[in-house]
Amino acid sequence: MTEDKEEKNCYTSRYKALFTNAEDMILFFDADGFVCEKNDAVCKNLGCTMDDKIYMQDIFRTCMSLKDGKIDLIGHKYGISFETVAYRTNETCFSVVAYLAQLQESTGCYGFCRIHDIVQQKETKKELRTAKMEVEETHKERNEMVANVTHELRTPVNGVLGLAQNLLDTGLDSEQRETIELIIQCCNNMIKIINNILDFSKIQAGKFTIEYTEFNFYQMMDKIVKVNRTQAESKGLKLICNVGEDIPELMTGDELRVTQVLNNLLSNAIKFTSMGQVTLNVVKSFETEEELELFFMVTDSGIGISEEEKDKLFKSFSQVDASITRKFGGTGLGLSIVKNLVEMMGGDINVESEKGKGSTFSFSIKVKKIVSEGDNKTEEKTEKAEEKTEYSFNYSGGFQLDEEEEEDNLYKLGSEENIKAIDENCEKLVLCIEMENWNRANSFADTIKLLVADDPMNLKRKAFRLQMTVRKGDHQAALDDYEVLKKAIEEFKLQLERR
Numbered sequence: 001m002t003e004d005k006e007e008k009n010c011y012t013s014r015y016k017a018l019f020t021n022a023e024d025m026i027l028f029f030d031a032d033g034f035v036c037e038k039n040d041a042v043c044k045n046l047g048c049t050m051d052d053k054i055y056m057q058d059i060f061r062t063c064m065s066l067k068d069g070k071i072d073l074i075g076h077k078y079g080i081s082f083e084t085v086a087y088r089t090n091e092t093c094f095s096v097v098a099y100l101a102q103l104q105e106s107t108g109c110y111g112f113c114r115i116h117d118i119v120q121q122k123e124t125k126k127e128l129r130t131a132k133m134e135v136e137e138t139h140k141e142r143n144e145m146v147a148n149v150t151h152e153l154r155t156p157v158n159g160v161l162g163l164a165q166n167l168l169d170t171g172l173d174s175e176q177r178e179t180i181e182l183i184i185q186c187c188n189n190m191i192k193i194i195n196n197i198l199d200f201s202k203i204q205a206g207k208f209t210i211e212y213t214e215f216n217f218y219q220m221m222d223k224i225v226k227v228n229r230t231q232a233e234s235k236g237l238k239l240i241c242n243v244g245e246d247i248p249e250l251m252t253g254d255e256l257r258v259t260q261v262l263n264n265l266l267s268n269a270i271k272f273t274s275m276g277q278v279t280l281n282v283v284k285s286f287e288t289e290e291e292l293e294l295f296f297m298v299t300d301s302g303i304g305i306s307e308e309e310k311d312k313l314f315k316s317f318s319q320v321d322a323s324i325t326r327k328f329g330g331t332g333l334g335l336s337i338v339k340n341l342v343e344m345m346g347g348d349i350n351v352e353s354e355k356g357k358g359s360t361f362s363f364s365i366k367v368k369k370i371v372s373e374g375d376n377k378t379e380e381k382t383e384k385a386e387e388k389t390e391y392s393f394n395y396s397g398g399f400q401l402d403e404e405e406e407e408d409n410l411y412k413l414g415s416e417e418n419i420k421a422i423d424e425n426c427e428k429l430v431l432c433i434e435m436e437n438w439n440r441a442n443s444f445a446d447t448i449k450l451l452v453a454d455d456p457m458n459l460k461r462k463a464f465r466l467q468m469t470v471r472k473g474d475h476q477a478a479l480d481d482y483e484v485l486k487k488a489i490e491e492f493k494l495q496l497e498r499r
Contacts, residue, residue, distance in 0.1 A: 025115035028103075033057045033064065033071035036109055045117060047089045056113065059086050060098065071110065078102050078111070086115055094119050139204070146201040150194045157194070161187035174436035182439070196334060203340050210344050214370060215255035217247060221282070222391045224259060228266040228278075229392070235443055236425050237270060238277035241393035247284050251292065253367035257341050262296065264334045265361050269300035273358070275421060275447045276301030280393075285364060292369055293347070297362045305353040313351060314339045338363075413454035414496055422451050426486060433478045438470060441478070445470045448485075455492075462488050 019026055019039050025046070028037040033056040035042075048054055056071055057064045063074050063084050076082045078100050085093040097116045103109050164183045172180065202208040225241045232239040262280070269278040279299045286293035305313070314335050342349045346366035353359035412418055425444045432441035445467040452459040466481040 025113075025117075027056070027113045027115070028107075028109040029056045029071065029111050029113065031070045031110040033066065042115075045088070045094075045115075046086070052089070054089070056111075059115075060084060061087055073100060076100075083118070095122055143201045143205045146197060150198050150201075154191065154194050157187050157190050161191070178436060178438065181437075185439075196337060199337050203337065208340070208344070210254045210257060210341075212252050212254060212368065214250060214252050216249055217251055218243070218249050218391055220255055220259060221393055224262050224266070225280070225392045228263065228270065231267070232270050232278060234440060235270065235273075236275065236421075236428055236447055237273055239266070239270070239280070240277060241280040242282070243393050243395060244283040245395045247282065247294065248292070248369065250370045251367045252370060253365070254345065257345065258365065261338050261341050261363070261365075262298075264338050265296075265298040268334065269298055269302065269359070269361075273300045273302035274443075274450055275425075276358075287369075290369060292367050293364055294367060295362065295364045297360060299358065299360045301358040304355045304357050304359055305351065306355040310351060310353070314349075413452060413459075414492075418451060419493065419496075422448060422489060425451065426482075426489070430479075430482055433470070433475065433482060436473070436475055438473045441470045442467065452489075459485070459488055459492060 022039055023041060025042045026039045027035050027042060029035050035054045035056065038050070038054075043049055046054070046059065057066060063076055063082075065072055065074060076084075081097055081099045083095065083097050086096045086098070087093045095118050097118055099114045101112050103112055161184060164180050164187065167180050168177070168184075199208065221241065221243055225239065229239045266278065266280065277300075279297075281297045281299075283295050284292055285295040339349055342363045342365060347364035349361065349363035351359060351361050425447050429441055429444040429448065432438075432444060445463070449460070449463040449467055452463050462481070462485040466478070466485050469478045469481045472478075
């Protein structure tokens with residue numbers, strides 16, 4: 001009996017400690033609504049004392065009243081929490097969450113109530129809503145400003161570009177022509193940057209949409225290859241494109257955005273590749289009755305990307321290395337926009353790369369099929385087969401990637417591929433020197449220097465000297481150094497023949 005009494009006393013002490021120290025208001029009330037017992041939190045929040053007589057209907061004036069001589073809950077149920085207002089003794093009120101429960105008669109009370117003050121919580125929510133609205137308004141103003149500024153920039157840039165292109169048709173000497181070509185190049189770069197910023201601001205504002213229209217996939221690929229092949233060949237690179245034979249000619253999708261993605265990836269591949277080739281492969285990876293999934297792969301033999309740098313690739317305003325921005329330019333927005341566009345077209349984008357050994361960017365998109373009428377299928381297929389030879393890409397059943405060994409041989413001094421590449425770049429270099437196109441001449445000189453990099457002294461030193469002369473823009477000195485290098489290359493070929 002003594003142990004039971006001690007245990008009961010401990011239980012009672014714990015209950016009183018919990019009741020007294022609770023932050024929430026706790027009340028017990030009788031059938032008339034009179035509060036029989038209350039904790040310190042009630043006195044603190046309602047402004048009363050322990051001796052004051054208070055009633056539940058005075059605290060909850062909007063949801064409790066006497067009905068048939070008993071306290072009644074209006075619009076709510078016992079045993080379920082609800083949000084309401086509680087009134088203090090000074091007639092002011094505040095927001096609370098209340099929980100009421102009816103008790104057994106043996107407890108000596110009609111009911112129990114727990115009240116939680118949510119004033120601070122509501123204030124915090126209000127502040128968050130206000131802050132969110134301010135941020136959204138700031139973003140809206142920023143996007144509108146960016147759109148207005150870029151539109152205003154585009155007009156004068158297009159004006160300068162048009163005037164510069166007109167000047168090319170006038171009688172210019174080589175130095176003037178080079179200056180005008182540089183102006184045109186700068187204008188084109190500026191237009192690309194403006195377009196990227198506009199697209200980025202639209203994506204951020206959630207106003208960028210994909211427009212599905214019927215288009216000719218073969219004609220689109222043909223235009224993309226022709227545009228980028230010119231840029232590749234100006235650097236002495238090969239651009240190879242292979243399209244799966246089972247891909248239909250007509251489909252429904254956003255031709256403009258597919259073109260934008262491919263042009264960006266091909267332009268990057270060409271920009272970061274000094275010699276070798278860039279390959280674009282397209283295959284059909286999945287098909288249903290209504291749509292197709294197309295898989296694209298852009299492979300280059302350029303500078304490559306390390307594992308640590310891959311994380312920065314698709315981030316906005318980010319380049320994998322600050323030196324890349326200095327050497328190749330760019331805002332760091334291109335791949336971020338590409339990733340968003342690909343995802344908006346129902347696909348994803350990935351990259352595989354190794355520093356110094358090139359990169360492969362692959363992505364998939366979904367397009368809708370156009371079902372032809374049965375009577376015209378045979379005729380359409382025949383016309384399609386006849387038109388294949390008109391396009392500037394190859395047809396294949398799958399990926400057509402060159403052997404890695406051939407790519408490695410390109411850098412192996414004295415190999416058949418290496419000698420052929422040296423001769424081709426030398427021919428283009430001397431033409432650029434004669435025309436005093438120093439920008440392209442420097443590109444070919446740099447490629448030749450890489451091709452002879454395995455030579456310990458002779459060719460390597462002469463190629464380096466030639467590049468330095470080209471960079472100075474000295475016509476006669478560049479020709480003299482070119483002849484010296486060409487003679488050294490011919491002597492090297494004779495040595496190879498004697499072995």
